[in-house]
Amino acid sequence: MKELYFAYYAVKKNIQSSAELRTSFLMNVIGMAVNNTAFIILWTFFVKSVGTIGGWTVADIIGLQGFTALSYGIVFSVAGGIRKIADSVASGAFDRFMLSPKNLLLRIAMSSFGVSALGDIVFGIICLTFYAILLHVTIYQIVIIILLVALSSVVFFSAITIIYATSFFFTDASTVTGGFFELFFTPALFHGGAFQGGMRFVFTFIIPSLLVGSIPVEIVRNMSLDKLLLIAILSVLWFTLSIFVFNRAVRRYESSNFMTFGS
Amino acid sequence: MKETRLAINIVKILIKDRMLYPGKLIVDTFSVVARCGILLILYWYVFKLNNGVINNTTFLFTAWSMFFYFSFSVLHLSGIARTIMQDVQSGNVEVLFSKPVSYLLYRIWWQIGSGIFSFIIISIVASILLTLAIGFPPTITIGMFLPSFTLTFLLGAVLTLCVYSIVGLLSFWIEDVNPIFWIVDKAVMILGGSYLPIALFPPLMYKIALYSPFGASLFITHTVSPSWQNNWYELIGIQLLWIFGLGIIVYWMYEQARKKVSVNGG
Numbered sequence: 413m414k415e416l417y418f419a420y421y422a423v424k425k426n427i428q429s430s431a432e433l434r435t436s437f438l439m440n441v442i443g444m445a446v447n448n449t450a451f452i453i454l455w456t457f458f459v460k461s462v463g464t465i466g467g468w469t470v471a472d473i474i475g476l477q478g479f480t481a482l483s484y485g486i487v488f489s490v491a492g493g494i495r496k497i498a499d500s501v502a503s504g505a506f507d508r509f510m511l512s513p514k515n516l517l518l519r520i521a522m523s524s525f526g527v528s529a530l531g532d533i534v535f536g537i538i539c540l541t542f543y544a545i546l547l548h549v550t551i552y553q554i555v556i557i558i559l560l561v562a563l564s565s566v567v568f569f570s571a572i573t574i575i576y577a578t579s580f581f582f583t584d585a586s587t588v589t590g591g592f593f594e595l596f597f598t599p600a601l602f603h604g605g606a607f608q609g610g611m612r613f614v615f616t617f618i619i620p621s622l623l624v625g626s627i628p629v630e631i632v633r634n635m636s637l638d639k640l641l642l643i644a645i646l647s648v649l650w651f652t653l654s655i656f657v658f659n660r661a662v663r664r665y666e667s668s669n670f671m672t673f674g675s
Numbered sequence: 676m677k678e679t680r681l682a683i684n685i686v687k688i689l690i691k692d693r694m695l696y697p698g699k700l701i702v703d704t705f706s707v708v709a710r711c712g713i714l715l716i717l718y719w720y721v722f723k724l725n726n727g728v729i730n731n732t733t734f735l736f737t738a739w740s741m742f743f744y745f746s747f748s749v750l751h752l753s754g755i756a757r758t759i760m761q762d763v764q765s766g767n768v769e770v771l772f773s774k775p776v777s778y779l780l781y782r783i784w785w786q787i788g789s790g791i792f793s794f795i796i797i798s799i800v801a802s803i804l805l806t807l808a809i810g811f812p813p814t815i816t817i818g819m820f821l822p823s824f825t826l827t828f829l830l831g832a833v834l835t836l837c838v839y840s841i842v843g844l845l846s847f848w849i850e851d852v853n854p855i856f857w858i859v860d861k862a863v864m865i866l867g868g869s870y871l872p873i874a875l876f877p878p879l880m881y882k883i884a885l886y887s888p889f890g891a892s893l894f895i896t897h898t899v900s901p902s903w904q905n906n907w908y909e910l911i912g913i914q915l916l917w918i919f920g921l922g923i924i925v926y927w928m929y930e931q932a933r934k935k936v937s938v939n940g941g
Binding site: 433444447453458586595603606 | 698717724853
């Protein structure tokens with residue numbers, strides 16, 4: 413409970429701090445939302461040129477971008493600090509998080525707020541609203557969508573925690589983590605219907621890219637409860653694994669006596 | 676002469692740096708594998724579902740066209756926009772303006788130098804792998820391919836630098852150019868033929884790609900197409916026109932930016 417209160421307090425303060433530069437704040441939010449429409453345009457033309465693949469229509473592409481943008485936005489807005497682990501480790505700034513009496517992962521995750529990620533949240537909500545309208549969803553499906561946003565955000569958070577925990581294993585970690593992130597996130601934005609056979613297996617169970625957007629879209633469209641159960645189990649497994657990997661990785665950290673405190 | 680020496684020195688130093696610290700090469704390789712590699716596998720599957728032909732084009736042409744896009748993107752010429760913004764935000768621009776070299780030229784050569792090592796290595800290795808995996812399109816073997824490809828590649832690089840320099844120079848007036856950068860970058864991504872190859876563009880989108888600077892900066896993706904043999908001079912002409920127009924804007928903006936900065940010394 414205390415940890416949750418801390419998380420709430422940190423997010424509130426981070427938003428207040430970011431909103432101080434009002435023009436920049438608004439431009440970042442709107443700019444990111446406009447920027448994200450590029451993927452919808454691309455895949456819509458793809459569907460128009462190539463036709464339906466794996467049963468995926470333009471509506472599903474909108475749903476995919478909605479789920480992906482929303483989970484990305486939720487995680488990188490409130491837990492933007494995860495992205496800075498590599499730099500903190502390299503510069504020795506991680507010391508100050510180690511000294512904090514709060515939960516270490518929570519402390520570092522909440523240490524930074526991604527303003528532009530708010531644009532992803534706005535974009536994600538708009539996309540999922542359109543998706544719900546296009547699909548003529550029932551109340552039951554709306555509940556499933558909300559549940560899936562939560563599950564895909566957990567998967568996203570777990571994946572990036574594991575990716576950025578590798579910072580403790582490499583000297584110049586920011587480049588390596590950047591590469592791992594590309595490998596995880598880029599397929600999450602791709603047309604889900606084109607992932608079949610071995611590719612689908614790899615990007616579901618080994619790299620959880622499809623759990624962020626494609627599989628949630630298929631669950632809503634087909635009302636597939638077995639897939640919902642699968643994503644729920646996998647999100648719990650990935651979350652447990654990410655905590656384990658993070659705690660193991662932190663043990664490798666060697667303090668460089670960087671004498672600063674605070675956020 | 677001084678400018679040429681500066682350019683050679685910057686590029687030489689950065690190539691040596693990248694060879695000694697191959698971190699950037701690793702991340703670029705991951706990026707190309709994640710984006711281009713996975714896309715090619717997906718398109719291979721999609722073409723297979725459509726009996727090998729979509730919009731009168733085959734996977735062979737599509738794959739090479741997309742490969743050229745991602746290979747060009749390894750140069751990271753777009754990074755000049757953010758570098759200029761960081762210089763302005765950090766105040767570093769004041770120091771660089773006081774040097775006896777043109778700030779903009781220095782940044783342009785820096786940008787070219789920082790990406791060229793990864794570009795050469797990845798392009799060579801990936802083109803060999805692609806040739807071994809799927810072969811190469813017959814249009815590549817035509818005599819005029821190499822000179823016209825080289826020319827459009829160089830002009831595309833200059834045009835890209837012009838487009839992103841304009842975005843970067845805006846930071847002298849706007850506190851954060853990131854939102855503008857994202858929009859321009861996505862326009863280049865869509866019209867350049869990244870995730871959707873130009874052969875699959877609808878007619879209107881193809882026209883926009885042809886006559887906008889965003890599409891023109893990546894005309895190398897057109898070079899594998901059979902129509903390239905007939906319209907290459909027209910496309911290179913479009914590139915030259917955009918370079919002329921945007922070059923004037925870059926020059927004007929740079930002069931205005933110079934007037935805006937006050938170097939206080941210290």
